Amino acid sequence: MNPWADPRWPETVRREVVRHLESCYPLEGCGVILHAPSESSWRVCPLRNASPRPALAYAFAPEEWLAVCLQADSRGEQLMGVFHSHVDGPPTFSAEDRSLAAPAGHPLLPGVSYLIASVHRGCVSWVSEYGWTNGDFQTRRV
Template identity: 35%
Template structure:
């Protein structure tokens, strides 16, 4: 795991602010999306459709979004690093639903992708970054990022 940690991408603050803004915009529902590194080195987040029946407590990615992302990666337009979602009024740690959703037959959900959870509480956004551990057969938290504030959250609009 230590070797893998040295290869973790350093997520730019502007990317985290974009994701925090998405979490704020979709509150009190869970938001979901991905983050990409484009062929020119630029980072971006991409908001995806949450098609879950109970959006306040869960997220489900639209399969059409997944196909589009994989196609763009195959064409060399970007590298799809990971999936993010928010936990409104909860910390950014794996919920029981996340564990059940992400781990199927001791294999990772969306292999090779990192998982980022944005915990949105009292106008503040904290993040936890998760990576699949082959030895433990589960996702493990590899980085905590605290107190990310987007423009809307900081101005109260």
């Protein structure tokens, strides 16, 4: 069964995200999803988790994040999603996730979806999507 069947995201994107997050277990995996509207193309960019506590949190490796941003800009791609996993836990937007994504109550990446996958025993069991609405991150529904 596909744990993430939201038709708003192309099947290839969903597959690549799930594959990356499962391969990172028992550590949290992370990355971004880019879209080039002019070409109708999508790109999943896994990023190294540089958190000092990678089993409990994620942080993009700064040099990789910068390289992806520069490359996306040169290709005319838009950042559509940030994804990461929660190891053996629910796919909820944690207080730490919130503080990193919206320091001082302002989102760093407005309009971007945050996808959180629950990975149990190396398998994604559920993916939840969040977006900034009315001053906080709220679950997005299909």
